[in-house]
Amino acid sequence: MQELISVSESRKCLLLAELLRTDGFVSGQQLCGRFGISRTAVWKMISQLAEEGYEVESVPRKGYRLVACPDVIRPELVGAYLLNRYEGRMEEGRAGSFLRYYDVTGSTNNDAKRLAEEGAPSGTLVAADCQQAGKGRRGRTWSNPAGTNIAMSLLLRPDIQPVHASMLTLVMGMAAARACKEAAPSLQIMIKWPNDIVCEGKKLSGILTEMSSEVDCINYVVVGIGINANLESFPDEISSTASSLKLLTGKNICRAELTASVMYWFEQYYGVFLKTQDLSGLMDEYNSLLAGKNDRVRVLDPNGEFTGISEGINRRGELLVKTEDGTVSEIYAGEVSVRGIYGYT
C-alpha cells in the first residue's frame, strides 16, 4: 500500500492552514501550543517550507507570516486550503481527506484505480503536476505539461447501485463549475452536458469517471478531472475549442486553492446526491449552469442524428430534448452537439 497523507493528521497541512488564514503574523508560541511541539520544532517546519518554495517572513517577537506560496498542487498546500474550507477540521472520508501526489504520472485515474485495488479509503484524491498519458472519454487523451494545469482523480466507494454511478460525473461537473466560478468570478462559466466545463464556447475542463463494480454493488468509482488552469498555449488543433482560466482572465490561478475548492464543492453536492441517490436535489442548479438550455441542439444518436430543444436534465442526469413533434427524448449516453451556438463539436 502506497503512503497516503491524511489531511486531518498532517502537521504540515495544519501549519500551512494556520499561516494561510492569518493575514498578519502567527506567533511561534501560538504554533507551539497548537501542535504541542517546541519552538525549535516549529522553526524546523518553517525552514522546511522555505526549502520547498514557500516564502515565509520571520520577525522576532512577531512570529511568522506567509508571504507567497509556490504554484504547486502538492498535498500540504491542497490540504491546508481544504482545512480552511472546513474551519480547521477535516473529517476522514470527505473528498480530499487523503492525498497522494505525483510530480509526473501517466494517468491519475490509473493511479487512483491502483490505490483503490490496494484498499485506499473513499475520499482519497490523487493529484499530479504533470500528466503524460491522461485519459479522456472513450480512449481519448488529456495530457498536462508540468506546472500549468490540474490533473486529479477522486476515489469514492459509494453504497449505491452501479447504474447510478454515471450521475457522479454530473456531480463533479457541478463542483468544477462552482469552483472555477469562485476562482474567476468575472467569467461566464457553464456546463456542456454531461460534464464539460466551458466558457465562451471553449472547453476548460473534462471529466472521466471509471468504475469497478459487481452486478449489484460498486467496488469503487474513480472520478478524474482535468482543469486548464494556467496553460497559455494549446496545440493548433484544439486552440479553437479549448482555453484556460489564465488565458480568459489574464490572471494566474492558484491551483492548490482551486483543487481544494473542487473537492469542497464536490463534497457538498455529493451529500445531496447520496440522500436520494439521484440528482433531484441538484438538477435545478445544474440546469441553471447548463450551456445551450432552451436552445436547439443536435443529438448524435447511434440510431440516427436528430435535433430538438434542450430542456435540461432530469433527476437521472439524462438530457431532455424535445423534438418538433412534441415528444421528449431522454438522452442517456452519446454526445449532444451544440454546434451553431458555441462552435465546438
Place this chain on the structure above:
Amino acid sequence: MQELISVSESRKCLLLAELLRTDGFVSGQQLCGRFGISRTAVWKMISQLAEEGYEVESVPRKGYRLVACPDVIRPELVGAYLLNRYEGRMEEGRAGSFLRYYDVTGSTNNDAKRLAEEGAPSGTLVAADCQQAGKGRRGRTWSNPAGTNIAMSLLLRPDIQPVHASMLTLVMGMAAARACKEAAPSLQIMIKWPNDIVCEGKKLSGILTEMSSEVDCINYVVVGIGINANLESFPDEISSTASSLKLLTGKNICRAELTASVMYWFEQYYGVFLKTQDLSGLMDEYNSLLAGKNDRVRVLDPNGEFTGISEGINRRGELLVKTEDGTVSEIYAGEVSVRGIYGYT
C-alpha cells in the same frame, strides 16, 4: 504482460486434441504431417505429456494412443477439449481462446482483472486448480481446495452499455447449467435466479461478475465461476446447502472437459446475447431452466419483503414476480428466496 497460451497456436493443445478425438491409435507419421515436425519432435512432445501425467500407449507401426488423462484443468487439456468442440479450429477471441493457468491462486477474478489492465484480449480464460481467497458476491468467499473443483474467470471486452453487463451473469449461468447437464445427464440441474446452479436444492456453482467501465462504455468484464465438481465433503455449515457433481452422481467429473464445455456454451449464448444486447433470444431457454418458476417466492427487497409467484425473467434478466393484487414487480438486484421449495436461503 504475463504469458497467455493461444489455443489455436499451441502444439500441445493440438496434439492432445488429436489424441483425444481418436479412439484407436494415431500414427506418428500422421502427427508429423499435421504439425510439420520430425518423428523425434513428436516423440519428445509425447514424452513430455507422459511426464505430466498423461498415460500414452506407444506401439511400433501403430502409433500413439491416449489411455488416460490426469484430472487437471491445465491449459493444454482445456485447450484440447475446446479445439475438439470447434472441430479443430478455435478462432482467437472466442471464450477460452487464450488461457492462463495457476496451480494455486488467491482469486481468478483478481488475476483476470490484472491481466485485463495489462491488455489481455477478450476471450482470455484464467483457471486455477486451487483458489485460496475466491470471491463470492458482495464480498463473500468461495474457495476451492486443490484437485477437486473448478475456479475460472473469463475476460470479455463487449461493446455494450455498462448497464447491460449484468446480463452476462445470466448468460454464464445458462452456459454452466448446460455444461453441467452434459457432464451429468442424469441430474435435474436448474438455475436459481439470477445465476446459481442448483440440483436437488443444493448449490453446485456460483458466478461473480465484475466490471471496469466508463459512463458509457465498458473497459472490460470479468465473469468468474466456481463449480463444485469432485469435492466430496463440505464444511458443516454449508453441507446442507451445497453439493458437487461427484457427490450427486457418484462419478468423477473430467474438470478440463467441463471447463471447455462451459466456455463452448458460453460462446454460443453470448453470440445470441450480443445480437440484441439483451436476453430476448435466450429467455425462453433460461426460464425452462429456472428453479421455482410458477412457484411462490419471497423477495427480500431492501424496502420490505414480499411474496409472489415467480413468472421467470424478462429480456433484461429481471425476475418477474406477480403479487396477490396482480401487479408484476421486476426484480433487478437483491435476492429471491425460494425457501419452502428448496430449503436454502
